[in-house]
Amino acid sequence: MADTYSREMRENGVVRLPGLVGGAELAELRSAAGRLEESARDRSASSGDFVLEAPGIGGWAAWQQGAGALPGVLRSVDRIHVHEPAFDAVQRSLGLVEGPVRAASGAAGTLVNAFLWAKPPVVGSAKPWHQDMAFAPPGFAAGQYGIVTIWIALERAVPSNGCLEFLPGSHLLGLFPHTGDRERLPGEAPLRHAVEPRVADEHLPRTADPVAMPLEPGSAVMFDGMVLHRSAPNTTASEPRTAVSFVYRVPRPAWTRGEPAAAPV
Incomplete structure (x- = not known):
């Protein structure tokens, strides 16, 4: 299995992990996610680590613009392992560091962040094409380190409710130009048109077609921080798509040591 994970990560930048979590551990992840959702019930605007969904423009843009959001309806939560230590306890009990992460990257890695990704029915907004390494914080030392993310579905994730999509092999092509606005810092004024x-369509590589990754609850996908990925809006009437992701810093794999892509491929 370790050889399979390593080969698929090296060649495609993404690996399926069917049935990764089950039983009591899946129940605990769902319970912890429910506690985060409950803690957001009285929120009327995005702030700190909590981003609320907003119809039409999406939660991220509304947050950056200081625009109205749907009270209590989460789109995402950052640093969930800090807000709810149960998330950290579960990822430890699953052995993700010494198991899939080591098998894929050749090193155990270190947990650096964890997220809740909520995509509610009808209003769940899309996430555009991007590479996670484009958002590495200052001081990350991207020349020495990369990241591996394990994204776990807590509910069924399918194309109609916004499962992840990937461009296999795009992690081999360097960092693509990202357009748009950076996330404003605390105390900065809202952006008028965030x-x-x-990654704009004209900069996307044409080396492979997008591949959707539908997942059953408890199944996961593991991917390199340089692989291009996105998710569509949730167009269903009653199927929420909720997931958690654990982000690990690893010694930068040799296959990602390319120069940034200078032009569309």
């Missing part, structure tokens, strides 16, 4: 960072 545009979520993305």
Whole structure:
């Protein structure tokens, strides 16, 4: 299995992990996610680590513009392992560091962040094409380190409710130009016309077709921080798409040591 993970990560930048979580551990992840959702019930605007969904423009843009959001309806939560230590406890009990992460990258890695990704029915907004390494914080030392993310579905994720899509092999092509606005810092004035960072269509590589990754609850996908990915809006009437992701810093794999892509491929 380790050889399979390593080969698929090296060649495609993404690996399926069917049935990764089950039983009590899946129940605990769902319970912790429910506690985060409950803690957001009285929120009327995005702030700190909590982003609320907003119809039409999406939660991220509304947050950056200081625009209205849907009270209590989460789109995402950052640093969930800090807000709810149960998330950290579950990823430890699953052995993700010494298991899939080591198998894929050749090193155990270190947990650096964890997220809740909520995409509610009808109003769940899209996430445009991007590479996670484009958002590495200052001091990350991207020349020495990369990231591996394990994204776990807590509910069924399918194309109609916004499962992840990937461009296999795009992690081999360097960092693509991302257009849009950076996330404003605490205390900075709202942006009047915020545009979520993305890789524009004209800069996308044409080396492979997008591949959707539908997942059953408890199944996961593991991917390199340089692989291009996105998710569509949730167009269903009653199927929420909720997931959590764990982000690990690893010694930068040799296959990602390319120069940034200078032009569309």
